[in-house]
Amino acid sequence: MHSPIVITGMGIISPLGNGVKSVWGRLTAGKSGICLIDRFDIENEPVKIAGLVPKIAEDPEAGFDIDKHVAAKERKKLDLFTIYATIAAHEALTQANWFPQAEHDQQATATIVATGIGGFSTITQAQRTLETRGYKRISPFTAPAFLANMASGNLSIKYGFKGPLGCPVTACAASLQAIGDGMRLIRSGEAEVALVGGAEACIDPLSLASFNALKALSTESSEPDKASRPFDRDRNGFVMGEGSGLIVIETLEHAQQRGATPLAMLSGYGTISDAHHITSGRKDGLGAAAAVKATLKMAGLEPEEIDYVNAHATSTIIGDAAEIAALRKVFGQHLPQIPISSTKSSTGHLLGAAGGIESIFSAQAVINDVLPPTINMDNADEAMQDLDFVPNHARGHNINHALCNGFGFGGVNASLIISKI
Numbered sequence: 001m002h003s004p005i006v007i008t009g010m011g012i013i014s015p016l017g018n019g020v021k022s023v024w025g026r027l028t029a030g031k032s033g034i035c036l037i038d039r040f041d042i043e044n045e046p047v048k049i050a051g052l053v054p055k056i057a058e059d060p061e062a063g064f065d066i067d068k069h070v071a072a073k074e075r076k077k078l079d080l081f082t083i084y085a086t087i088a089a090h091e092a093l094t095q096a097n098w099f100p101q102a103e104h105d106q107q108a109t110a111t112i113v114a115t116g117i118g119g120f121s122t123i124t125q126a127q128r129t130l131e132t133r134g135y136k137r138i139s140p141f142t143a144p145a146f147l148a149n150m151a152s153g154n155l156s157i158k159y160g161f162k163g164p165l166g167c168p169v170t171a172c173a174a175s176l177q178a179i180g181d182g183m184r185l186i187r188s189g190e191a192e193v194a195l196v197g198g199a200e201a202c203i204d205p206l207s208l209a210s211f212n213a214l215k216a217l218s219t220e221s222s223e224p225d226k227a228s229r230p231f232d233r234d235r236n237g238f239v240m241g242e243g244s245g246l247i248v249i250e251t252l253e254h255a256q257q258r259g260a261t262p263l264a265m266l267s268g269y270g271t272i273s274d275a276h277h278i279t280s281g282r283k284d285g286l287g288a289a290a291a292v293k294a295t296l297k298m299a300g301l302e303p304e305e306i307d308y309v310n311a312h313a314t315s316t317i318i319g320d321a322a323e324i325a326a327l328r329k330v331f332g333q334h335l336p337q338i339p340i341s342s343t344k345s346s347t348g349h350l351l352g353a354a355g356g357i358e359s360i361f362s363a364q365a366v367i368n369d370v371l372p373p374t375i376n377m378d379n380a381d382e383a384m385q386d387l388d389f390v391p392n393h394a395r396g397h398n399i400n401h402a403l404c405n406g407f408g409f410g411g412v413n414a415s416l417i418i419s420k421i
Contacts, residue, residue, distance in 0.1 A: 002187065002251075003251035003252045003253035003254070004251065004252045004265045004266075004267070005183055005186055005187075005249055005250070005251055005252075005265065005266045006249065006250065006251070006252045006255055006262035006263065006264065006265050006266070006421065007247050007248065007249055007262070007263045007264045007265075007266065007363055007418075008095070008096040008098070008248050008249070008250060008255050008260040008261065008262060008263060009091075009092040009093055009094070009095035009096025009097075009098065009247060009248035009263075010091070010092050010095060010245075010246075010247050010248075010263065010360045010363065011087070011088035011089060011090065011091030011092030011093070011094075011095070011244075011245070011246050011247075012088055012091070012243070012244070012245045012246075012356075012357055012360050013053055013064065013084050013087045013088050013243045013244050014033060014051075014053065014241070014243035014244075014245070014347050014350070014357050015033025015034065015035075015050075015051030015052055015053060015054070015241050015242070015243060015346075015347050015348055016031060016033040016062075016346060016347060017033075017053075017054060017059060017061070017062030017063065018053070018062050018063065018064055018065075018087060019062055019091060020091065020360060020364070022061060022062035023062070023357075024361070024364045024368075026062075026346075027343060027346055027347075027361065027372050027394075028370055028372055028373070028394035029394070030346070030373055030375050030392060030393060030394070031346060032224075032225035032226075032228070032345075032346050032375060032376075033051045033052070033054070033241070033346060033347050033348065034049055034050070034051050034224045034225050034227055034228055034239050034241075034348055035049065035050070035051075035052055035224050035225075036048055036049055036221065036224055037049060037050050037052065037203065038052075039052070039203065040205060045205060045208065045209075046208075046209070046212050046219055047208040047209075047211075047212050047217050047218075047219055047240075048219075048221040049218070049220065049221055049224040049227055049239055050203045050208070050239060050240050050241065050242070050348060051228075051239055051240065051241025051242065051243075051347050051348030051349075051350070052203060052241075052242065053084070053242055053243055064087070066083065069083070069086055069087050069090065070083055070086060076139065076141055077141045077144065077145060078145055078150075078154065079118070079119030079121065079122045079145040079146055079150070079201065080119075080121060080201035080242075081115055081118060081119060081151055081199045081200055081201040081202070081242075081244070081353075082119070082145070082150055082151045082154050082199065083201075084199045084200075084201055084242070084243055084244035084353075085113050085151035085154075085155060085199035085244045085246065086151075086154065086155065086158070087244065088197065088199070088243075088244035088245060088246040088356075089155050089158075089159075089195060089246050092195065092197075092246045092247055092248050093159065093195065093248060095248075096248035096260060097260060098193055098248055098260075099159065100159075100160070100161075100193075101160075103162075105192075105193075106160045106161060106162045106163070107162045107163055108163055108191055108192035108193060109159075109161040109162070109163045109191060109192070109193045109194070109195070110161070110163040110164040110165070110166070110182055110185045110186075110190070110191035110193070110194040110195070110196075111152045111155050111156040111161045111163070111164075111165050111166075111194070111195050112152065112164070112165070112166040112167070112168070112178040112179075112181050112182050112185075112194060112195070112196045113151040113152040113155060113167060113178060113195070113196070113197060113198060113199055113246065114167060114168040114169070114170070114174035114175045114177060114178035114197070114198035114199075114352050114353070114355075114356070115148050115151060115167065115169060115174060115198060115199055115200055115352040115353070116169065116170075116171050116172060116174055116198075116200055116202075116351035116352025116353075116408070117148075117200065117202045117207065117351065117352065118146055118147060118148030118150075118169070119145050119146030119147065119148075119150070120146070120201075120202040120204055120206075120207055121201065121202060121203075121204045122142060122145045122146040123146050124204050124205075124206050126138055126139075126142045126146075148167050148169050149165070149166075149167035151167070151199045151244075152165050152166060152167050153165065155195065159195075161195065163185075163190070163191045163193075163194075164185055164190055164191055166178070166181055168181065169352070170352075170408055170410065170412045170414075171351070171352065171408025171409040171410055171412060172312070172314075172349070172351055172352065172354050172355075172406055172407060172408035172409070173271070173355065173406040173407055173408040173412040173413060173414040174198055174351075174352035174353075174355065174406075174408070175197050175198030175245065175352060175353055175354060175355030175356035175357075175358075175359070175406065176269075176271075176355035176359065176404065176405075176406040176414035176415070176416050177271055177355075177406075177412075177414050178196045178197060178198055178355075178356070179196045179197065179247070179249070179266070179269065179355065179356075179359060179416060180269040180270075180271060180414065180416070181196070182194030182195075182196035182249055183249065183266055183269055186249065186250065186251060192250060192251070192254050193248065193249070193250040193254065194248070194249050194250070195246060195247075195248055196246065196247055196248075196249060197244065197245045197246035197247055197353070197355075197356030197359070198244065198245065198246075198350075198352050198353040198354070198355060198356035199243070199244035199246075199352075199353050199356070200241075200242055200243065200244070200350050200351045200352045200353035200354075201242045201243075202240070202242070202351065203240060203242055207240070208240060211238075211240065214279060215237070216237055216238060216279075216316060217237045217238060217239070217240065218235075218236050218237035218238065218239055218315065219236075219237070220236070224239075225376075226376050227239050227376075228315050228344060228345050228346075228347075228348055228349075228376065229315055229345060229375075229376035229377065229378075230311070230313035230314065230315040230320055230342035230344055230345050230374055230377075230389075231311075231313060231320055231324075231340075231342065231374060231377060231380055231381055231384055231387075231389050232315075232376060232377055232378060232379060232380065232381065233379045233380065233381045233382060234378075234379065235315045235316070235317060235320065235381075236315075236317075237315065237316055238314035238315045238316055238344070238348070238349040239315070239344075239348035239349065240348055240349060240351070241344075241347050241348030241349055241350045241351075242350060242353070243347075243350055243353055243357060244353055244356060244357075245350075245353060245355075245356030245357030245358070245359065245360050246356060247356075247359060247360065247363075249266060252265070252421075262421050263363060263367060263421070264363040264366050264367055264418050264419065264420065264421060265418065265419045265420070265421055266416065266417070266418060266419075267298075267299040267300075267301070267401065267417045267418070267419040268295040268296060268297070268298040268299025268300075268301065268415075268416070268417035269294075269295055269298055269414075269415070269416050269417070270290075270291045270292065270293070270294025270295035270296075270297070270298060270414070270415050271291055271294070271412070271413060271414040271415075272287050272288075272290040272291040272294060272413045273287065273410075273411050273412060273413070274286075274287035274288075274411030274412075274413065275287075275411055276411050277411065278409060278410060278411075279409050280318060281318075281319065281322045281407055281411065281413070282322060283318065283321070283322050283325065284322070284325055284329075285322045285323060285324070285325035285326025285327070285328075285329060286326070286329070287326075287407075287411060287413045288312075288322065288323060288326035288405065288407055288413045288415075289325075289326040289327075289329040289330050290413070291405075291407075291413035291414055291415045292326065292327070292330045292403065292405070292415045293330060294415070295403070295415040295416065295417050296330075296417070298417075299401070299417045299419070301401060301417065303330050303331045303332070303334060304331075304334045305400070305401055306331070306338055306401050306402070306403050306417070307338070307339075307397065307398065307399040307400055307401055307402065308338070308339050308340075308341075308362070308365055308366075308371055308397065308399045308401075308402040308403070309327065309338060309339070309340040309341075309402070309403045309404075309405070310341065310342075310343060310358050310361055310362045310365070310372075310402060310403070310404045310405070311323055311327075311340050311341065311342045311405055312342075312354070312405040312406050312407045313342035313344060313374075314342075314344055314349045315342070315344065315345070315349075319407070320342075320381070321381070321383065321384075323405065323407065324383070324384055324387070327340070335387065336386045336387055336388065337388075338388070339371050339388045339389075339390050339397060340374075340387060340388065340389055340390070341371060341372055341373055341374040341389060341390040342374050342389075343357075343358055343361050343372050343374075344358075345373075345374045345375045345376050345377070346372075346375055354406060355404065355406040355414065355416070358404050358406070359404050359416055359418065361404075362402040362403075362404040362416070362418045363402075363418050365399050365402050366399045366400070366401075366402050366418055366419065366420055367420075369396055369397060369398055369399055370394055370395070370396055370397070370399075371390045371394055371395050371396075371397045371399070372390070372394055373390045373391065373392055373393050373394045373395075374389045374390055374391055374392070375392055376392075377389050377390075377391035377392055378391075399420070400419060400420050401417055401418070401419045401420075402417065402418050402419075403415060403416070403417055404416045404417075404418065
């Protein structure tokens with residue numbers, strides 16, 4: 001029988017701040033990380049809000065202090081998504097106490113860091129430079145900065161991780177697939193430890209305009225903290241966010257042998273394709289339901305054994321409804337008894353990094369027996385009023401098994417179950 005795969009370290013940087021303890025505290029206090037964009041002129045932009053990582057100057061307790069983590073001479077080589085991954089990795093690896101020096105341990109460590117878009121801002125800035133100053137002014141670090149796999153690559157180089165390296169680029173399911181890939185590598189014996197999760201930093205006029213053209217984004221700006229409201233009848237689109245969530249995983253046996261503290265267990269994972277549409281998931285939730293069922297099967301659990309669902313729910317009309325349709329297919333009449341919340345109400349939607357931070361939120365829920373709330377939940381959608389969305393306030397609840405969902409463009413569906421040790 002296989003030794004269970006456990007989490008031994010977690011690291012996060014998000015619109016709610018930097019550091020798992022601070023972010024979890026703010027999440028459960030019902031805080032929002034959504035604000036007006038201050039990185040570029042938004043006067044004539046249709047989308048004026050986002051989930052921005054706060055800087056240390058505006059958030060002394062948990063803000064982003066780049067000087068602490070990345071030397072000035074290194075910054076020109078790195079896109080922001082890689083910098084965010086670097087910060088999350090440092091916290092996760094420190095908690096796990098995994099800084100291998102022996103060749104065997106280095107070769108047994110996988111680095112799988114997902115992203116949805118990679119170094120998008122590096123690309124758009126380079127294009128502006130090309131148009132205004134010519135090709136001779138393009139930095140030789142441009143391509144190495146924007147490549148999607150370079151968060152993984154840079155972390156592998158920084159820490160000497162010589163095992164498998166990867167980067168799922170599967171839209172909003174990417175981070176959960178990174179975690180699933182890490183689980184497979186450990187199960188196959190190709191790795192003993194894996195640093196897994198995702199990073200995203202694409203708050204940029206072009207990315208916002210592109211998603212706005214799909215009518216996927218909220219264009220509210222008068223009250224940014226109230227714009228992300230999954231499952232609410234007045235929801236009108238998602239709010240783009242940024243950051244990184246990374247975890248260190250290994251078998252329980254490996255963790256015990258080296259004296260590491262197991263925090264929670266990864267008991268199930270599943271991924272399925274809709275084969276339906278480039279942007280919209282199936283309205284009946286069939287693909288998403290299949291992913292959840294595959295995850296339950298791996299975990300050896302019955303649907304009624306799930307105590308909490310951290311929903312993918314981004315705050316779009318169609319997407320939220322499709323996910324609830326999927327959950328009804330899996331859980332049936334038992335669904336009203338299972339608390340469901342969308343932490344994207346507080347952070348916005350981190351695209352390829354969403355599953356990274358939400359797997360950490362799910363693990364924290366399991367560890368602390370606390371349900372994070374769906375904030376801005378004032379009036380549940382008419383078709384969902386029988387369900388418990390943990391509205392506006394966190395609450396205590398015994399959680400042995402938490403389900404975390406991630407669904408993305410291209411019809412990709414992924415789910416993860418995190419359980420108590």
